Amino acid sequence: MMNKQMNHHNHHSEYHEMAHHDMNHAEMSHEGMDHSMHMGNLKQKFFVSLCLAIPIIILSPMMGINLPFQMTFTGSDWIVLILATILFFYGGMPFLQGAKMELKGKNPAMMTLISLGISVAYLYSVYAFISNQFLQNGHVMDFFWELATLILIMLLGHWVEMNAIQNAGNALQKMAELLPSTATIVNEAGDLKIVSLQEVQVGQFVVVKAGEKVPTDGVITVGKTSINESMVTGESKEVSKAIADQVIGGSVNGSGTITVKVTGTGESGYLSQVMQLVSSAQKEKSKVESLSDKVAKWLFYIALSFGIGAFIVWLLMTKDLNIAFERMVTVLIIACPHALGLAIPLVVARSTSLGAKNGLLIKNRQALEVAKKVDTILMxxxxxxxxxxxxxxxIKAFSTAYTKEDILSYMSALENNSSHPLATGVLKEQKKTKQTIPVATDIRNIAGVGLEGIVAQLQLKIVSVSYLNKNQLVYDQSIFHELASKGYTVSFLLINGEVAGLIAQGDQIKPQAKKMIQALKSKGISPVMLTGDNKQAAVAVATYLGIDAIHAELLPEEKEQIVRDYQKEGKTVMMVGDGVNDAPSLVRADIGIAIGAGTDVAVESADVILVKSDLADILHFLSLARNTAKKMLQNLWWGAGYNILAIPLAAGVLAFAGVILSPAVGAILMSFSTVIVAINAMLLKID
Ligand SMILES: Nc1ncnc2c1ncn2[C@@H]1O[C@H](COP(=O)(O)OP(=O)(O)OP(=O)(O)O)[C@@H](O)[C@H]1O
Ligand SMILES: [Cu+]
Ligand SMILES: [Mg+2]
Structure with missing residues (x-):
C-alpha cells in the first residue's frame, strides 16, 4: 500500500508526514494480500474488538456448551446480536477486504479462509437468532462465541506478525546507522568534504558516487546517471537522470557520479530508512507462496467441498433442510483457522527477533522457508x-612518458570518485605521497570493469585485465602474471587508449572463511566462487579456502547469468555478496545474502543481511532457518492438521457407525491446538 501512496504523493513535503505516521501506525501490508490493501490500525482494532467480544463471550455459549462464567438474561440475545454485528463489520473488515483481493486474484488463501469462517459463523448465527426469536421450530444453536474469538485471535495474529516485521525494520535502521550516514559536500572551489547528514543544508551541493545512496532530495547540476528509486516510489526500475532532473533522498545511484543541489534535508535521511523498511516488508510476498497460505488454500477448498458435500448427502438422506444445513455449518466452523492464524506469525515473530539478536537481518521471510533446499552457495x-x-x-609504468608517480596520481584522480574497495587502496597509497589529487571530470563507472574520466585533458580509464583481453589491447603479460600469481588484484590505467601502467593490490582472506567453507561442505552445500577479479587471484584464494568451482573475470550480468544457470540445473542457490556487481545476482538467487559492511546497493538487493559482516552468521542463518521451518511445519500440523480427522467427522462420514463429531468436541480441539501452537513457537532456538 505504501507503493501506491508514494506514487500519488510525489512531493517531499508530504513524505515527512507519512514517515512519522507509518512508524506508529499499523498500516503494513500483509502477506496474502495485495500491496494496496489497508490492514487499518490493527492494534486499535484488536483492543476495540476485545471490548466488543468480552460481553459476547460471557453472554453466549460456546457451540452450545455453557461454560461456568457464562450467563444469559432476557434480552441478552439482542445485546449479543448487536455487538456481534458491530464486531463482524468492524473487526472483520480487514479480512473481508483481504479475501476480496485474493478472490479477485483467483488465489484464495488465508484471508479467504478466515472470511469464510467468520461469514458463515455470523450469517448462520443471525439465522439462528431469527429462528429462535420468531419461529417456533426448536432451538437452533448459534456461533456468536466462535465469531468473536475467531476475529479476536486473527487480529492478534496479524498484529503480532506485523510487529515482527517492524522490529526487523528497526534493526535495519540501526544497521544503516552503522553504515556511513554521511554526505560529501562540494564547494565552489571544487573541494570535497565529508560531513554527517544532519549538517547538510538546503542550497549546498553534494557529490554522489556510483553505487552510493542519494543522501537528500535535490536537483542534479553535474553529471548523468541512472537511479534506482524503488525503495521510494516502489517502481523497481532504473531511471536515467541528467542535469536538472530531480533525485530523491534514499534512492540508490547507479553507474555515474553526480553533483546534486540539495532541496530537502534532515528528515529525508530518516525518511529513506522508513521507506526501505516498508518496501522490504512489502517485497516479502513477491517470490514464493508461503507455506501457511498454501495450507489455508487447501483448507479452504477442502472445507468448502466437504461442507457442500455434506449438505447434499444429508439432504438426500434425511430430506430435512435443517439437518443438512447444520452439518454444513459445523464443517465450515470446524475448519476455521483459529490456530492456523497464529501458527506462522508467532514463529516468524520469534524467528526474526532471534535473528536480529544474532546479527541476522531477515528482510524477506521466505528466505527462512527456502533455506532448507539450498544446495549451492555462490560467493x-x-x-x-x-x-x-x-x-x-x-605500481608499474609501461613507458617512459609517465612515471610511477603519474600513474598513481592519475588513478587516484579517478578513484576519488569511486566507492569500490580497490579505490580505497589506491587512495591510501596516494595519501602517503602528500601530493594533491588532480580533479577529474565526466566520471563514469563501468560495472565489473572499472571507471573512466577526464584528467588534465587526458582520457583516462581504469580497467581489469579481462577488459584488455577482450579489446585486444597490448600489455606486458609477464609482469601481469607475476603479480597475479601472487594473488594480487591488478588494475590497469589506459591513457588516451594506450595501456600506460598498472597498480597491483593485495587483500587478506577473512579469518572465518575457511572454517565456514568446510562447515558448508559438510552440510552438503557446494561452495562456488564468483568474482570480477582476475583468474589467478581467484584461484589463489579458492585453493586456500578449499573451493573447487571458480568463475572469474565476471561482469555483473555474467554473475547473474551463472546464478540462473545453476537454477536451470535444478539447484537451489544462495548468493553471498557485498558489491554493486553482486546486486543483480543477489536478487536473482533463491536467497540473497549481503554483507552488512557492503555497498548500499547490495544491502538493498538482499533477502538477508549479515549485520556484523561475520561469515559465520551464514551458518547461523541456515540453522535458524532449519529450526524455523521445522517449527512452522509442526505448527501447521497442530494448527490445521487435525482437520484431516475433524472435517470428515463433522461432515458425518462415520454417522452410520453412530460417530458424529459434536461441535463441542470440535471447539475443544480448536482451543487446544491454539495453545499448543503458541507454546511451540516460543520454544524456537538457534543451535
Ligand atoms: N574502482 C576500481 N578501481 C580499480 N579497478 C577496478 C575498479 N572497479 C573495478 N576494477 C577492476 O575490475 C575488476 C572487476 O571488478 P568488480 O567490482 O566486478 O569485482 P571485484 O570487486 O574485484 O571482485 P568480486 O566480484 O570478487 O567482488 C577488478 O578486479 C579490477 O581489476
Ligand atoms: Cu476455530
Ligand atoms: Mg565484492
Whole structure:
C-alpha cells in the first residue's frame, strides 16, 4: 500500500508526514494480500474488538456448551446480536477486504479462509437468532462465541506478525546507522568534504558516487546517471537522470557520479530508512507462496467441498433442510483457522527477533522457508571472502612518458570518485605521497570493469585485465602474471587508449572463511566462487579456502547469468555478496545474502543481511532457518492438521457407525491446538 501512496504523493513535503505516521501506525501490508490493501490500525482494532467480544463471550455459549462464567438474561440475545454485528463489520473488515483481493486474484488463501469462517459463523448465527426469536421450530444453536474469538485471535495474529516485521525494520535502521550516514559536500572551489547528514543544508551541493545512496532530495547540476528509486516510489526500475532532473533522498545511484543541489534535508535521511523498511516488508510476498497460505488454500477448498458435500448427502438422506444445513455449518466452523492464524506469525515473530539478536537481518521471510533446499552457495570474492581491505603492492609504468608517480596520481584522480574497495587502496597509497589529487571530470563507472574520466585533458580509464583481453589491447603479460600469481588484484590505467601502467593490490582472506567453507561442505552445500577479479587471484584464494568451482573475470550480468544457470540445473542457490556487481545476482538467487559492511546497493538487493559482516552468521542463518521451518511445519500440523480427522467427522462420514463429531468436541480441539501452537513457537532456538 505504501507503493501506491508514494506514487500519488510525489512531493517531499508530504513524505515527512507519512514517515512519522507509518512508524506508529499499523498500516503494513500483509502477506496474502495485495500491496494496496489497508490492514487499518490493527492494534486499535484488536483492543476495540476485545471490548466488543468480552460481553459476547460471557453472554453466549460456546457451540452450545455453557461454560461456568457464562450467563444469559432476557434480552441478552439482542445485546449479543448487536455487538456481534458491530464486531463482524468492524473487526472483520480487514479480512473481508483481504479475501476480496485474493478472490479477485483467483488465489484464495488465508484471508479467504478466515472470511469464510467468520461469514458463515455470523450469517448462520443471525439465522439462528431469527429462528429462535420468531419461529417456533426448536432451538437452533448459534456461533456468536466462535465469531468473536475467531476475529479476536486473527487480529492478534496479524498484529503480532506485523510487529515482527517492524522490529526487523528497526534493526535495519540501526544497521544503516552503522553504515556511513554521511554526505560529501562540494564547494565552489571544487573541494570535497565529508560531513554527517544532519549538517547538510538546503542550497549546498553534494557529490554522489556510483553505487552510493542519494543522501537528500535535490536537483542534479553535474553529471548523468541512472537511479534506482524503488525503495521510494516502489517502481523497481532504473531511471536515467541528467542535469536538472530531480533525485530523491534514499534512492540508490547507479553507474555515474553526480553533483546534486540539495532541496530537502534532515528528515529525508530518516525518511529513506522508513521507506526501505516498508518496501522490504512489502517485497516479502513477491517470490514464493508461503507455506501457511498454501495450507489455508487447501483448507479452504477442502472445507468448502466437504461442507457442500455434506449438505447434499444429508439432504438426500434425511430430506430435512435443517439437518443438512447444520452439518454444513459445523464443517465450515470446524475448519476455521483459529490456530492456523497464529501458527506462522508467532514463529516468524520469534524467528526474526532471534535473528536480529544474532546479527541476522531477515528482510524477506521466505528466505527462512527456502533455506532448507539450498544446495549451492555462490560467493563473491572481494569483500565477501576477503576483507576488501586493499593495499598497493606494486605500481608499474609501461613507458617512459609517465612515471610511477603519474600513474598513481592519475588513478587516484579517478578513484576519488569511486566507492569500490580497490579505490580505497589506491587512495591510501596516494595519501602517503602528500601530493594533491588532480580533479577529474565526466566520471563514469563501468560495472565489473572499472571507471573512466577526464584528467588534465587526458582520457583516462581504469580497467581489469579481462577488459584488455577482450579489446585486444597490448600489455606486458609477464609482469601481469607475476603479480597475479601472487594473488594480487591488478588494475590497469589506459591513457588516451594506450595501456600506460598498472597498480597491483593485495587483500587478506577473512579469518572465518575457511572454517565456514568446510562447515558448508559438510552440510552438503557446494561452495562456488564468483568474482570480477582476475583468474589467478581467484584461484589463489579458492585453493586456500578449499573451493573447487571458480568463475572469474565476471561482469555483473555474467554473475547473474551463472546464478540462473545453476537454477536451470535444478539447484537451489544462495548468493553471498557485498558489491554493486553482486546486486543483480543477489536478487536473482533463491536467497540473497549481503554483507552488512557492503555497498548500499547490495544491502538493498538482499533477502538477508549479515549485520556484523561475520561469515559465520551464514551458518547461523541456515540453522535458524532449519529450526524455523521445522517449527512452522509442526505448527501447521497442530494448527490445521487435525482437520484431516475433524472435517470428515463433522461432515458425518462415520454417522452410520453412530460417530458424529459434536461441535463441542470440535471447539475443544480448536482451543487446544491454539495453545499448543503458541507454546511451540516460543520454544524456537538457534543451535
Ligand atoms: N574502482 C576500481 N578501481 C580499480 N579497478 C577496478 C575498479 N572497479 C573495478 N576494477 C577492476 O575490475 C575488476 C572487476 O571488478 P568488480 O567490482 O566486478 O569485482 P571485484 O570487486 O574485484 O571482485 P568480486 O566480484 O570478487 O567482488 C577488478 O578486479 C579490477 O581489476
Ligand atoms: Cu476455530
Ligand atoms: Mg565484492
Amino acid at each position: 563473491d570474492k572481494t569483500g565477501t571472502l576477503t576483507e576488501g581491505n586493499f593495499s598497493v603492492t606494486a
